[in-house]
Amino acid sequence: MLSVEEYLGRVLALASLLPAEATPVGEGRGRVLTEDLTARVAVPPFDNSAMDGFAVRAADATPGAVLSVVGDIPAGATSTPTVGPGEAARIMTGAPMPPGADAVVPVEATDQPMGAAPLPDRVVVSEAAVPGRHVRRAGEDVRAGDTVLPSGTVWGAEAASAAASIGFGSVPLRRRPRVAVLSTGSELAPAGEPLGFGQIPDSNSILLAGLVERFGGRVVLRRSVPDDGAQFARVLDEASAAADVVVTSGGVSVGAFEVVRQVVEGEIEFVKVAMQPGKPQACGALRDRDGRPVAFLGLPGNPVSVFVSAWAYLRPLLAAFQGLPTLWPSTQLPVAEGWHSPPGRRQYTPVRIVDGAVQPSHRLGSGSHLVASLHLADGLAVVPELVEAVSPGDVVAVHGLT
Secondary structure (H helix, E strand, C coil), rough: CEEEEHHHHHCCCCCCCCCCEECCCCCCCCCEEEECCCCCEEEECCCCCCCCCECCCCCCCCCEEEEEEEEEEEECCCCCCCCCCCCEEECCCCCCCCCCCEEEEHHHEEECCEEEEEEECEEHHHHHHHHCCEECCCCCCCCCCCCECCCCCEECHHHHHHHHCCCCCCEEECCEEEEEEEEEECCCCCCCCCCCCCCCCCCCCHHHHHHHCCCCCEEEEEEEEEHHHHHHHHHHHHHHHHCCEEEEEECCCCCCCCCCCCCCCCCEEEECCEEEEEEEEEEEEEEEECCEEEEEEEEEHHHHHHHHHHHHHHHHHHHHHHHCCCCCCCCEECCCEECCCCCCCCCEEEEEECCCCEEECCCCCCCCCCCHHHCCCCCEEEEECCCECCCCCCEEEEECCC
């Protein structure tokens, strides 16, 4: 039986960095920048006013000075008047400084009213101006040519804003992994359809597809396949042609109708992992019709096993494809209600966090079939292999689910 770490190492070995694609600067949240971005323009690109007020020559703007107003300079102005001796120009925040002016006197330090008003002929200054005061110089924030966003930056609103400000309309971001999701079992019926005898709704493919999106992947195919080897082989061929990763649920154990094992055994490694739930697992590399390698993950069929396995193995695999950290952060929290754990296997128990302490999200604990309680879980509590029970007051590691 493999340890969780040993199996995770085999899973991560399937990943290779995906290529970048030009992406509009305002899109691609959570994806990874693949090149350094250097400023194409300075920020700000020109000297501009930091205040609403009057652009002046500091030597002229002494307390009580009366200056002639030669024009208005709104933000976005494409031309400006020249400010000569004894003159001023009304200016808005962000507007370019006019030739001749070297300071801004805020409107509050003049005899003019705040807000919208007709352009005056003259303005009386009530405080002395200082050269450079209330002026933002070109390149004060960023100089042209400066590296602003290094390769490896995880894209978000702040990075997008910075990129736009230094002249980029699109950026090279690593593309999202394409994932095919296949749930197996002749007992599965489409969600919402009437159930025949022995049937259950196909919730696994819906669960996995949602987790793929949460983990930064893109679902390119989602299909439920009965326990028919020929049909599964056809769908698997279609999935491999479309995806970077194929993930299946069910069919990986040792029963008589394990369709995944029947079709891909020999290409894919089937193992037992010392964890609960999620003991039977499968991973390896398939080849599509052109010989391109396609990562394959075969998860157990029970819903909680699917959930735990996806967080433990699919999440880091998709992160590795994108060049993102694969570490699964955890925090130490006290136990409010105790539970038992199987000896020799690492247990992952869905838990709720109530008043800073954890308790199982379902009264029956971590049973692999208890799907209806998953939406209540705030995290997965980890019970080590040599611990057979946790009691109130014990401290456990809890992985978050975000």
